[in-house]
Amino acid sequence: MPADTAPKLHxxxxxxxPRQPFPFSAIVGQEAMKQAMLLTAIDPxxxxxxxxxxxxxxxxxxxxxxxxxxxxxxxxxGCPVNSPRLELCPDWAQVTQTQIIRKPTxxxxxxxxxxxxxxxxxxxxxxxxxxxxxxxxxxxxxxANRGYLYIDEVNLLEDxxxxxxxxxxxxxxxxVEREGLSIRHPARFVLVGSGNPEEGDxxxxxxxxxxxxxxxxxxxxxxxxxxxILRRDAYDTAYEAFMPDWQAADxxxxxxILAARAALxxxxxxxxxxxxxxxxxxxxxxxxxxxxxxxxxxxxxQAAFEGAASVSRAHLKAVAAMALSHRxxxxxxxxxxxxARVARMLDxxxx
Amino acid sequence: MDWDRILLALQVLAVDPAGVKGLWLRARCGAVRxxxxxxxxxxxxxxxxxxxxxxxxxxxxxxxxxxxxxxGRTVMSRGLLARPAGLILTMAERVPPGLSARLAHALDTSxxxxxxxxxxxxxxxxLPATLTDRLGLFVDLEALAWSDTTDIAVDSGxxxxxxxxxxxxxxxxxxxxxxxxxxxxxGIASLRAPLxxxxxxxxxxxxxxxxxxAEDDLLRAAELxxxxxxxxxxxxxxxxxxxxxxxxxxxxxxxxxxRQDQTIPxxxxVEAARAALxxxxxxxxxxxxxxxxxxxxxxxxxARAGNRRGRPLPSRPGKLxxxxxxxxxxxxxxxxxxxxxxxxxxxxxxxxxxxxxDIRLKRFEETxxxxxxxAVDASGSSAFARLAExxxxxxxxxxxxxxxxxxxxxxxxxxxxAEVVLPPTRSLVQTKRRLxxxxxGGGTPLAAGMQAAMATAAMARARGLTPTIALxxxxxxxxxxxxxxxxxxxxxxxxxxxxxxxxxxxPAIVIDTANRPQASLAQxxxxxxxxxLALPRADARKLSSVLGAALGA
Numbered sequence: 056m057p058a059d060t061a062p063k064l065h066x067x068x069x070x071x072x073p074r075q076p077f078p079f080s081a082i083v084g085q086e087a088m089k090q091a092m093l094l095t096a097i098d099p100x101x102x103x104x105x106x107x108x109x110x111x112x113x114x115x116x117x118x119x120x121x122x123x124x125x126x127x128x129x130x131x132x133g134c135p136v137n138s139p140r141l142e143l144c145p146d147w148a149q150v151t152q153t154q155i156i157r158k159p160t161x162x163x164x165x166x167x168x169x170x171x172x173x174x175x176x177x178x179x180x181x182x183x184x185x186x187x188x189x190x191x192x193x194x195x196x197x198x199a200n201r202g203y204l205y206i207d208e209v210n211l212l213e214d215x216x217x218x219x220x221x222x223x224x225x226x227x228x229x230x231v232e233r234e235g236l237s238i239r240h241p242a243r244f245v246l247v248g249s250g251n252p253e254e255g256d257x258x259x260x261x262x263x264x265x266x267x268x269x270x271x272x273x274x275x276x277x278x279x280x281x282x283x284i285l286r287r288d289a290y291d292t293a294y295e296a297f298m299p300d301w302q303a304a305d306x307x308x309x310x311x312i313l314a315a316r317a318a319l320x321x322x323x324x325x326x327x328x329x330x331x332x333x334x335x336x337x338x339x340x341x342x343x344x345x346x347x348x349x350x351x352x353x354x355x356x357q358a359a360f361e362g363a364a365s366v367s368r369a370h371l372k373a374v375a376a377m378a379l380s381h382r383x384x385x386x387x388x389x390x391x392x393x394x395a396r397v398a399r400m401l402d403x404x405x406x
Numbered sequence: 407m408d409w410d411r412i413l414l415a416l417q418v419l420a421v422d423p424a425g426v427k428g429l430w431l432r433a434r435c436g437a438v439r440x441x442x443x444x445x446x447x448x449x450x451x452x453x454x455x456x457x458x459x460x461x462x463x464x465x466x467x468x469x470x471x472x473x474x475x476x477x478g479r480t481v482m483s484r485g486l487l488a489r490p491a492g493l494i495l496t497m498a499e500r501v502p503p504g505l506s507a508r509l510a511h512a513l514d515t516s517x518x519x520x521x522x523x524x525x526x527x528x529x530x531x532x533l534p535a536t537l538t539d540r541l542g543l544f545v546d547l548e549a550l551a552w553s554d555t556t557d558i559a560v561d562s563g564x565x566x567x568x569x570x571x572x573x574x575x576x577x578x579x580x581x582x583x584x585x586x587x588x589x590x591x592x593g594i595a596s597l598r599a600p601l602x603x604x605x606x607x608x609x610x611x612x613x614x615x616x617x618x619x620a621e622d623d624l625l626r627a628a629e630l631x632x633x634x635x636x637x638x639x640x641x642x643x644x645x646x647x648x649x650x651x652x653x654x655x656x657x658x659x660x661x662x663x664x665r666q667d668q669t670i671p672x673x674x675x676v677e678a679a680r681a682a683l684x685x686x687x688x689x690x691x692x693x694x695x696x697x698x699x700x701x702x703x704x705x706x707x708x709a710r711a712g713n714r715r716g717r718p719l720p721s722r723p724g725k726l727x728x729x730x731x732x733x734x735x736x737x738x739x740x741x742x743x744x745x746x747x748x749x750x751x752x753x754x755x756x757x758x759x760x761x762x763x764d765i766r767l768k769r770f771e772e773t774x775x776x777x778x779x780x781a782v783d784a785s786g787s788s789a790f791a792r793l794a795e796x797x798x799x800x801x802x803x804x805x806x807x808x809x810x811x812x813x814x815x816x817x818x819x820x821x822x823x824a825e826v827v828l829p830p831t832r833s834l835v836q837t838k839r840r841l842x843x844x845x846x847g848g849g850t851p852l853a854a855g856m857q858a859a860m861a862t863a864a865m866a867r868a869r870g871l872t873p874t875i876a877l878x879x880x881x882x883x884x885x886x887x888x889x890x891x892x893x894x895x896x897x898x899x900x901x902x903x904x905x906x907x908x909x910x911x912x913p914a915i916v917i918d919t920a921n922r923p924q925a926s927l928a929q930x931x932x933x934x935x936x937x938x939l940a941l942p943r944a945d946a947r948k949l950s951s952v953l954g955a956a957l958g959a
Contacts, residue, residue, distance in 0.1 A: 109595050109596070110535065110536070110539045110595070110596045110598075111539055111595070111596030111597045111598040111599070112596075112597065113597070115514065164511070166504070166507060166508055166511070167503055167504040167507040167508070169504075170462075170731075178734055178735070207507060207510075207511070208503065208507050208536070211503045211504075211507070235735050252833065252835050273595040273596070273597065274597075277586065277587050277590050280586050280587075280589075280590055280597060280600070281582065281583045281586045281587070283597050284582050284585075284586045284597065284600045284601060284604070285579060285582055285583075287597075287601055288577070288582060288601065288604055291601075
């Protein structure tokens with residue numbers, strides 16, 4: 056190509072940068088994934104969602120949409136760990152503002168190959184080198200406090216990062232003892248992971264830290280696929296016209312989440328439901344008692360979301376597969392998959 | 407691939423780089439590829455070259471440490487992803503999963519466009535699926551000779567006009583429907599493909615100066631975007647698909663595609679996409695995808711960097727750069743005693759004067775993952791029962807290997823040759839699928855099996871894994887390396903390979919599955935310097951526990 060005809064930089068094609076992520080309500084199908092995410096939004100104590108499935112099935116889209124859907128939180132302005140009240144701000148942060156502001160629920164991305172320093176925080180190199188001060192630079196765990204920590208391709212995460220996460224997800228506190236620093240701060244977050252099982256499995260310990268797990272597949276029928284494509288295309292090309300309707304739907308959903316959160320403490324849990332929980336877990340032989348606890352919490356959240364006054368067996372059945380399927384002992388010779396085993400057992404134990 | 411189609415793909419990329427997201431360019435380095443990469447200058451984006459070892463500081467920006475030290479004030483560097491750019495990724499077949507995930511995120515969120523130069527030479531190498539799924543276009547220059555190509559003339563005027571026209575181009579809903587159906591029929595599971603094809607169709611219409619997408623645009627968009635994603639036609643869509651949905655999901659499958667009332671028949675689109683690539687290439691790409699998927703977390707060729715992760719060791723003086731991480735406290739400690747002297751010498755009142763000699767680097771110790779390579783005799787003499795036990799043992803060992811993060815690989819030999827049924831993987835899903843389809847019968851090409859196992863072991867070692875070979879056979883090798891049915895030659899070959907395995911320093915174990923222990927096999931195990939175990943009547947569980955004990959698992 057002759058040099059004189061080489062084109063210089065042209066103006067970019069006018070493709071407006073998305074201001075808001077794709078709306079949660081506009082996601083077609085994938086009901087289990089959406090249900091699981093809503094349940095953790097109602098009760099963060101359920102403890103996170105694992106989404107496993109094929110590429111291009113809307114896993115990342117759903118997580119980013121969830122961030123926009125969640126109600127705002129109140130936090131002290133400038134506090135690195137989003138403390139709700141001034142006296143809860145950690146000392147090392149030296150927060151000077153006293154104002155409480157509203158900000159979106161943090162949804163923090165944990166990229167693969169992230170370094171330990173970035174995750175837990177480290178000595179602030181900049182301040183140490185230029186001013187000779189010893190200061191702590193908070194990491195991703197601090198930013199994710201009171202929010203969501205999202206790990207795409209979670210099954211490819213380095214083992215030593217997984218070890219860090221296991222510890223923090225369990226204790227809800229991040230303790231940093233390194234480089235002459237001794238610092239601790241709260242790190243309570245909902246872990247959301249996604250990945251493709253063909254690229255490797257997850258360690259059982261990490262699997263257990265996720266409260267719910269769902270499997271997503273590409274929609275099989277053409278009509279659904281076409282609907283997905285049309286909505287996504289409308290979002291990309293006709294953003295202004297597309298958003299208002301769905302934003303209204305998202306707002307309605309947000310109201311329902313808030314109402315369910317308010318209703319959760321008063322919700323009644325009959326003893327029969329507790330029995331059902333226990334007998335189901337025994338029948339399935341799930342490890343530990345975390346299965347029962349999660350199952351019950353998820354069922355309560357489901358009941359609150361539906362506006363029921365007490366938890367019933369129907370609620371339990373609606374969430375059993377996602378709360379238990381990843382806690383079963385692996386049977387390498389069972390072709391059906393653990394989701395099917397839970398379903399089979401549900402029919403046997405809770406007719 | 408036909409040169410005109412390549413030119414068309416480049417033009418589409420130049421019109422809407424953010425829409426089609428990028429180009430997967432499969433070619434060896436050479437004059438033909440240079441022709442194509444030179445033409446990338448017609449992109450309306452600043453071009454940036456990346457390599458697979460690019461650091462996070464380079465991608466996202468950060469503190470420029472050497473400049474900061476030199477000037478005494480904070481100097482920040484700007485990341486490559488800070489603004490939309492045309493990223494040219496060289497040696498894309500060696501991209502580690504971490505980088506591909508970051509690039510994928512950049513592609514999803516900003517107007518970035520990626521041109522991946524994939525020089526894959528061997529089966530199983532290639533661009534990670536996270537990126538192939540997101541890049542709209544594919545160009546293969548492998549079969550093109552220099553004489554088939556011409557200079558790429560760039561008509562920047564018409565490209566600019568097309569870009570101006572692009573926002574007004576309308577793609578009817580019917581066309582979107584046809585593209586989606588065609589993708590489903592071609593067995594393309596990802597829903598990104600139809601969206602990319604729609605972007606390509608719009609760009610094609612804009613290139614032709616139209617504001618409406620015509621049927622011809624759709625056909626050519628299907629050719630450009632779908633051809634390399636489609637599954638090979640010779641095989642049914644449910645087999646060998648890189649990511650088929652689990653069977654329990656109630657997937658209705660392809661029987662829904664009975665609608666005939668479209669204005670643009672999607673069969674045409676399917677035909678166009680099918681015709682666009684030679685069948686051999688398609689099968690090769692599918693095989694590459696499967697192998698990539700099976701490989702899992704390890705990526706290609708990335709020997710572990712010892713200074714990045716693992717258990718910390720005491721820090722040492724060293725030079726910054728090459729991805730090393732500074733141990734700040736040790737550095738400050740090293741610099742501290744010299745401060746008064748340096749201040750006097752430099753006549754400066756800076757708080758801290760750090761010299762390059764003070765820099766201390768962090769060091770880490772990392773143990774590499776282990777890979778168990780099973781070389782399994784699937785011959786007629788070994789019988790189907792033993793094969794089933796070997797299969798079961800592999801699955802059990804893999805299930806037990808979660809906590810230890812071991813990899814497992816499977817080599818089967820039967821008939822006249824050996825085959826790597828499963829490249830090193832940790833994925834239970836993949837293992838089950840490959841194991842289930844493992845056939846048995848025929849002669850016993852023991853030497854070929856050992857050769858394949860050794861090659862796999864060498865490859866695993868090159869990737870930073872620690873291989874161990876487990877040979878399961880009844881020892882009656884009767885097919886020589888050259889495929890001839892000569893027992894003496896076969897035994898000679900096997901013994902030679904046994905010595906080669908020993909010379910290569912690959913730890914091995916020989917398991918005799920014959921009804922009566924074979925003296926020849928014990929002798930071969932000695933030549934291999936491997937423990938010899940005779941297990942005439944072992945079931946899968948016993949086999950797995952004996953193997954586990956012998957390997958120190």
